[in-house]
Each structure stands twice: as C-alpha cells, then as structure tokens.
Amino acid sequence: MSIGPISLVTILSPELDQSVAMYQKAFEWQVASVNPQITPEQAQRWGANKLAGAPTVTVAGINGGVRFIQSQEHQTPVPLKTFGWSALEVCVDDVFFYTDRAIKAGFTLLNEPVALSGSDKPLPLIAAQLAGINGEVLYITQILDEMPNFELPNVKKESGSIFICVLGASDLEASRKVLEEGFGLRRASDRHVAIKVLNKVYDKPLTDTHRLSSLQLNGRNAIEIDQMPAEAVNRVVKDGLLPPGISIVSVVGQSDQEIFLKLPDGAGLEILPHN
Structure with a gap:
C-alpha cells in the first residue's frame, strides 16, 4: 500500500483555544472542524479508551492540518527529549x-x-x-x-x-x-x-x-x-490515553477504511481512505 500525503497531525492539549490560535496567527490557517468528539470506535482503535467523547478542534492550511484533542491528564513532554x-x-x-x-x-x-x-x-x-x-x-x-x-x-x-x-x-x-x-x-x-x-x-x-x-x-x-541522542527517554503514556506531544500522524492511503498501527517507540500512524 502506498501512502501520502500527510493529512493530520494529532496532538493532546489541555488548551484547545490557545493551541489553535497559535497556528492561526502563525500561518493564517483556518479552523476546519470544531468540537466533533472522539468516537468510542476511534478511541478503541487507538487503544485510548479514555479519550472517547473528548472534544477536538482541527486547524488546517492548504495541505495538512493539526487536530487537537482535549486532555487534562497527560504529562506534556519536553520538546525533543523523548522518542x-x-x-x-x-x-x-x-x-x-x-x-x-x-x-x-x-x-x-x-x-x-x-x-x-x-x-x-x-x-x-x-x-x-x-x-x-x-x-x-x-x-x-x-x-x-x-x-x-x-x-x-x-x-x-x-x-x-x-x-x-x-x-x-x-x-x-x-x-x-x-x-x-x-x-x-x-x-x-x-x-x-x-x-x-x-x-x-x-x-x-x-x-x-x-x-x-x-x-x-x-x-x-x-x-x-x-x-535520537542516547539521553532521550520513552514518553510517559498514561493508561487509556495516546502518547502526549504529537500522538498520531495520519496519511492518505489506498484503503477503504481507517487503519491504525503503532510504529516503534509508540508512534501512531493512521491510514485514511483516499477520497
């Protein structure tokens, strides 16, 4: 199966409005969707059952966007310090x-x-x-x-x-x-x-x-x-949640259904159907 381009980058955030505003101000991106909740089917597919019902906001440019998922429980990683x-x-x-x-x-x-x-x-x-x-x-x-x-x-x-x-x-x-x-x-x-x-x-x-x-x-x-340098560490992932920071990268693929797999180091890769 060939894949690409990148469609979405998923990030857990306790501050949806602030997160979205930063990308809007930086790149003049537009809000693509507001408050669609994570479905139980999505959460189960990701192995993140606690996120079922969590609100989301997606902000996007010409190609590709960022989906922020509301979460108050995760531990935000230090940038570039984790796998x-x-x-x-x-x-x-x-x-x-x-x-x-x-x-x-x-x-x-x-x-x-x-x-x-x-x-x-x-x-x-x-x-x-x-x-x-x-x-x-x-x-x-x-x-x-x-x-x-x-x-x-x-x-x-x-x-x-x-x-x-x-x-x-x-x-x-x-x-x-x-x-x-x-x-x-x-x-x-x-x-x-x-x-x-x-x-x-x-x-x-x-x-x-x-x-x-x-x-x-x-x-x-x-x-x-x-x-990564030898000093990097595994990301702290709480039960029922996705990895904090960038959790999932979603790409378009030759598939008729959404597919999710975990790469090494817990990195989520989601294949989205080609429209």
Missing part, C-alpha cells in the same frame, strides 16, 4: 517572516533560521525550529530549489502546508524498516549531519553529528527519521 513523533514541518515562502510571526503567536524559538546541512554541502533549505505549548516541535522551512532525490512542494503555491513529519527514533533502522517494508516507501536520504537544534537541546557541541534518514511519501511529502 516518538517529535515535529511537524511546514513549508513557507519566507522563513524569516513566518518565524517572526510564530514567535509573536506564542511559539518558543529553539533555533533561528539557518541553512540545513547535507553530507558535504548546505542544502537548498532554510529552516527554523520552535516549540509549541503541547510538547510538539514546529519546523518552519523555506525550500529554495529542487532537492536531489526528493519530491517537495512548490512553496509559491503551497506556502503554509505541512510537508514533513519527524520521527525521533531509539533505533532508526528498526523504525525505517517498518515503513519501508510495510508501505514500500522510497529511501530519499541517509546521512550524518550536525542537527543544531538537537545539539542545543542536549547541550552538545554544535558540530556533533546525528544520523537521519528521509522516506518519500506520495503528494510531495516525506517522513524524516532522526536517531
């Missing part, structure tokens, strides 16, 4: 403009906009990393040119769209194997690079390198898998 889905990445046509907007909207700057590093030279990407209030990390990325071996969005037409989700893995190869073998995803990259935001969060030299590998999705989207 699992760690970040959503939004492409823009002016990274400096949107980074400034995101800071004014309430996001916390983790790393200022800088050119991303390839194995031997900078990539045609400039990205900033910021933290939301629910343990999620937001990458804001300007795509300057075509990326070798990648299919990425045209930011002139799709500025403000989610195009990558980042999986922080305890074992990069184990997580990648599940996605490659389960969905036939093409490996677009595998390299060791200095990920400055990880080095800052873990108080390491900025030149320390980390392994990352990206897998191409349909719809000019991708999944990036980062090998």
Whole structure:
C-alpha cells in the first residue's frame, strides 16, 4: 500500500483555544472542524479508551492540518527529549517572516533560521525550529530549489502546508524498516549531519553529528527519521490515553477504511481512505 500525503497531525492539549490560535496567527490557517468528539470506535482503535467523547478542534492550511484533542491528564513532554513523533514541518515562502510571526503567536524559538546541512554541502533549505505549548516541535522551512532525490512542494503555491513529519527514533533502522517494508516507501536520504537544534537541546557541541534518514511519501511529502541522542527517554503514556506531544500522524492511503498501527517507540500512524 502506498501512502501520502500527510493529512493530520494529532496532538493532546489541555488548551484547545490557545493551541489553535497559535497556528492561526502563525500561518493564517483556518479552523476546519470544531468540537466533533472522539468516537468510542476511534478511541478503541487507538487503544485510548479514555479519550472517547473528548472534544477536538482541527486547524488546517492548504495541505495538512493539526487536530487537537482535549486532555487534562497527560504529562506534556519536553520538546525533543523523548522518542516518538517529535515535529511537524511546514513549508513557507519566507522563513524569516513566518518565524517572526510564530514567535509573536506564542511559539518558543529553539533555533533561528539557518541553512540545513547535507553530507558535504548546505542544502537548498532554510529552516527554523520552535516549540509549541503541547510538547510538539514546529519546523518552519523555506525550500529554495529542487532537492536531489526528493519530491517537495512548490512553496509559491503551497506556502503554509505541512510537508514533513519527524520521527525521533531509539533505533532508526528498526523504525525505517517498518515503513519501508510495510508501505514500500522510497529511501530519499541517509546521512550524518550536525542537527543544531538537537545539539542545543542536549547541550552538545554544535558540530556533533546525528544520523537521519528521509522516506518519500506520495503528494510531495516525506517522513524524516532522526536517531535520537542516547539521553532521550520513552514518553510517559498514561493508561487509556495516546502518547502526549504529537500522538498520531495520519496519511492518505489506498484503503477503504481507517487503519491504525503503532510504529516503534509508540508512534501512531493512521491510514485514511483516499477520497
């Protein structure tokens, strides 16, 4: 089964209104749905029975959106300190403009906009990393040119769209194997690079390198898998709830029904029927 593009990123939050407002102010996203409750069938499929009946709000851009689920019981993780889905990445046509907007909207700057590093030279990407209030990390990325071996969005037409989700893995190869073998995803990259935001969060030299590998999705989207530092820990998941922070990434797939599976490190992947 082929999958992509990314449709939804699901995040638990005690503050739905504030969470939604931050993404609206940063990217001018629109509220797509308000207060549809999580059904018992959804909660059971996710293994999160306590979320049955929980209100939700979804806010979305041109492509992709964020679904916030009301929860008061979870323990919000420290951004980038745990395994699992760690970040959503939004492409823009002016990274400096949107980074400034995101800071004014309430996001916390983790790393200022800088050119991303390839194995031997900078990539045609400039990205900033910021933290939301629910343990999620937001990458804001300007795509300057075509990326070798990648299919990425045209930011002139799709500025403000989610195009990558980042999986922080305890074992990069184990997580990648599940996605490659389960969905036939093409490996677009595998390299060791200095990920400055990880080095800052873990108080390491900025030149320390980390392994990352990206897998191409349909719809000019991708999944990036980062090998997390040894100091990272498992996310605290309370009985009957989803993992806090980014809980689930939902992608469109060739299926006539919703499918849910857990990747390594408890990362939820949901396959939504292709309309």
